[in-house]
Amino acid sequence: MSEKASIIVFSGEFDKVLAAFVLANGAAASGMDVTMFFTFWGLNVIKKNKGPIKGAKNWMQKMMGIMNRGGYSRLALSKFNMGGIGKAMMSKIMKGEKVQSLEEMIADAADLGVNFLACKMSMDVMGVCKEDLIPEVKDIVGVATYIANAKNCAINLFI
Amino acid sequence: MQTDFELDTTGMACPVPIVKTAKKMREMSTGQTLKIISDDDGFRADIVAWCESTGNEFLQLEETDGKLIGYVRKAV
Numbered sequence: 001m002s003e004k005a006s007i008i009v010f011s012g013e014f015d016k017v018l019a020a021f022v023l024a025n026g027a028a029a030s031g032m033d034v035t036m037f038f039t040f041w042g043l044n045v046i047k048k049n050k051g052p053i054k055g056a057k058n059w060m061q062k063m064m065g066i067m068n069r070g071g072y073s074r075l076a077l078s079k080f081n082m083g084g085i086g087k088a089m090m091s092k093i094m095k096g097e098k099v100q101s102l103e104e105m106i107a108d109a110a111d112l113g114v115n116f117l118a119c120k121m122s123m124d125v126m127g128v129c130k131e132d133l134i135p136e137v138k139d140i141v142g143v144a145t146y147i148a149n150a151k152n153c154a155i156n157l158f159i
Numbered sequence: 160m161q162t163d164f165e166l167d168t169t170g171m172a173c174p175v176p177i178v179k180t181a182k183k184m185r186e187m188s189t190g191q192t193l194k195i196i197s198d199d200d201g202f203r204a205d206i207v208a209w210c211e212s213t214g215n216e217f218l219q220l221e222e223t224d225g226k227l228i229g230y231v232r233k234a235v
Contacts, residue, residue, distance in 0.1 A: 026174045029181035031213040031235075099172045108178050 005032045005155035008146070012041030014075035014087060014102065020159045021105040027155060028112035035153075036109070037146050038137075039119035042159075043126055044070040045106075046118060046133050053132045061127030068126070072102045110136045117141050160219070160230055163191040169226065173201045177209050180231070184215065187233045192218065195229045202227050 005027040009020045020036065028034045038046045047053070047070025056062040080086040091101070100108070110116070116137045123129070123140065130140060139145075150156050166183050168176040176197045183193060195206065203220065206229040210217035218230035 022174050025178050029174065029178045030209055031181070097172055098170045100175055108175075112178065112181070 002031050002033045004149070004153040005034045006037065006146070006150045006153040006157070007034070007155075008037045008039060008158045009042035009045060010040050011078070011159055012044040012075060013078035014090070015078050016159050017042070017045050017072070017075055018102055018105070020157075021102065021109055023157065023159075024114050025105060025108050025112060028109065028114050032155070033115075034109075034112075035115040035117060035149055037117050037119060037141075040122045040125075041068075043118065043122055043128055043133075044068065044075060045072050046116060046137050047071055047128065048132060048134055049073055053126070053128050055123070055129030055132055056127035058127075065127060070128075070132070072106060075102070106136070117145070119143075119146075160192075160194070162194040162230060163187065165194045165196070167196045168202075169196055169198050171197070172199055173205070176202050177205055180206070180209065181213075184213075184231075184233055189233050189235070192230060192232045195231070197227045197229070198225060199227075202229065206231065 007020050007024055009017060011017065024034050024036055049071030053065040056065050077087045077090055118133055118137050118140045120140050120142050164183060164187060166179055168179055176199055180195055187193065206220065207217050210231055214235045216232040216234045218232055221228040
């Protein structure tokens with residue numbers, strides 16, 4: 001059985017998420033069985049790019065859905081975002097340096113068999129339902145699933 | 160060195176050379192060899208480390224005209 005790696009993606013910032021995918025793809029390419037747990041702000045990475053969330057049950061969750069629009073293309077930089085200008089510049093620099101886009105990294109991760117899991121509790125908090133998530137997400141799970149998996153992982157990261 | 164397959168990752172940054180190498184190796188049979196061309200300096204250490212962690216055989220690394228050429232053999 002191949003060695004396992006587990007990455008919790010808690011952050012929803014572009015740079016941190018990029019690091020998570022570089023690590024996930026590197027581990028998967030190195031023959032590891034990789035699981036990414038998306039929780040809290042990290043849910044934004046696996047939310048579909050368009051439209052308001054469908055799972056919102058009250059006005060606060062609806063507000064949250066509007067202010068916290070999801071989709072990997074909407075993620076902001078953790079520093080110097082400057083209302084999106086910094087993010088656009090960073091994306092341009094990365095392209096010039098021939099770094100993959102986040103979209104390409106996510107596609108590679110799915111292709112390499114990285115297991116995408118979403119945290120049920122934070123989905124409930126954010127008013128996010130299964131239909132709000134990209135199809136690459138294999139399952140919606142709780143902490144016990146994470147722990148059971150993490151116990152047997154050679155690499156455990158929290159980003 | 161003669162190889163069964165060749166992979167050009169010129170102009171691609173980390174982690175793509177390793178990701179593409181892994182994908183290419185999936186299509187190959189045990190014992191077959193692959194030549195990987197890269198202009199990413201990180202590839203120098205990464206290809207050796209990748210072979211170590213996957214159990215594939217690292218054959219050699221050449222450097223010509225600012226390009227790194229790695230040779231590996233599928234062992235698993």
